[in-house]
Amino acid sequence: MDLSRYSQMIKAEAQRLGFMACGISRAEFLEEEAPRLERWLRQGMHGEMAYMENHFDKRLDPRKLVPGARSVISLLLNYYPEATQPEGTYKVSKYAYGADYHHVIKAKLRELHHFIETEIGEVGGRAFVDSAPVLDKAWAARSGLGWIGKHSNLLTQKTGSFYFIAELIVDLDLAYDGPVTDHCGSCTACLDACPTQAIVQPYVVDGSRCISYFTIELKNEIPDAFKGAWDDWIFGCDICQDVCPWNRFAKPHREPAFEPHPDLLQMQPEDWQDITESVFGKVFQKSAVKRTKFEGLKRNIRFLQADPEKE
Template sequence: MIKSTEYTQQIKTEATRLGFSFCGIAKAEYLEEESPRLEKWLSQNMHGKMQYMENYFEKRLDPTKLVEGSKSVVTLMYNYFPEKEQRDDSFNISKYAYGQDYHAIIKKKLKEFVSFIHEEVGEVNAQIYVDSAPVLERAWAKKSGLGWIGKNAMLIHPKNGSFFFLAEVILDLELEYDNPIKDYCGTCTACIDACPTEAILPGKVVDGSKCISYFTIELKDEIIPNEVKGKFNDWMFGCDICQDVCPWNRFSKPHNEKLFNPHPKLLEYSKNEWMDLTEEIYQEIFKKSAVKRTKFKGIKRNIDFLNKN
């Protein structure tokens, strides 16, 4: 028990040193509460054409099927809220994609984090996850006491809002576990009321197939469906509407990660300049960016769709 307490304190101290804003720990066990919710969400086709969401159902719910003998799930939060945002007369990009791709940046930190654990504890089986494996990261963050799940299905921290990346380390080391905190959304419906495509449903459910982020990032079709024409509010990659209107995000503070700072043109470009975007300029602005997921062809499709509204 003394060792568990000591290891827990060391792990949380190291997380802070590496730049993570918060660190919570939960017991690695089956997510019973999430099982029927995920099954219903999939059965109602709320994942749209994101077929990968149907894979590894049991692994999404049970960390011991991902890491054999796992005992703890460490969840870490990394701030990405920017100091400056795009100009008002622009086509918008989700704040998480302003700078370099978070996957590589956070993965590098997690590798250092695990190396530290090996040095302090000895040989443990530990796997790292950054939004790239069947891990229900928000459920683990909630279970670890890092916040509550808002009506927009985002994790909300009571002191810093929701503009965070989540990452996990699943390991076969017993640690001290944190407790979930109270839900403070109350009767507020700001996110539900603000969503232009009515993707946010009662019960903290988001119909992914109606989300602007789905249409602008995940949907690979050459044509965006006509029924959502005029409903994108100038978003060309992702969408932050439900976070921007959330009262808890008045507590968001700018990040300190230089690699998340955007190319100057991203902040300066007007709609007209985005409409004239060439592949050369695209490669310059979005070098190492998560926006590369859509490729130049995808961004042009999104801009053309917005331009026709």
């Protein structure tokens, strides 16, 4: 069995499918991540995301998710848009401009798995796209796709951090890649820019203070203490990525499914404030924004309208 040849075949097919990078690591227990995850949970940095407390062992060991797992194939898919929303309007995180990435990537992973079985033989495995207890960034870093930056996102020197991470965990031995070095250096741009001080120290993000958490995960009302603390984000937040020097090298994606609905890039503040459920359904028909639902988006807009600095 030529493990290197198999690995190269898989990486070539991943590239053909549109993934920007593919790395492979051995499926084993994440020993270094275990105490970090335990400490993060114990300190309550997951807020109301109770699901983060579930399946602790599975998060750290892919062999508990996929019986007989031998390899974790990590993949990156670029979502950086060519055009962005205009200044001075309510903002949606760039990853949600187009179609819901879960569906787009899952389809590509199914194709990749089919290719592996066609070329190599029967291979058991499962595809994961941010929807199961898998530590995506840890696996991507292990497989040499980048390093985890001070803002806790995966970073690469050539393309920054505007990409999705996914995995195909398989019961096949392959040739494994190794991690790369950290290139954040003395930079603190992300820590300095975070308006809610969610990055409590380098490499540690308090999820319960993150704008993405408030606008997507939090189901109750947003605490008044955070009024005036962020810049018009109504779904997610890109601040820590936008200020990162490595994202100067981000290049527009080539995935048609990630093209935004044309109305999205034209919407002005009054359009957002008067948005109807019908318009919401049309503009975000296939978008991840549907996760917050219409009422959730309206709540986020109301919260920003109540900002004393805007009155």
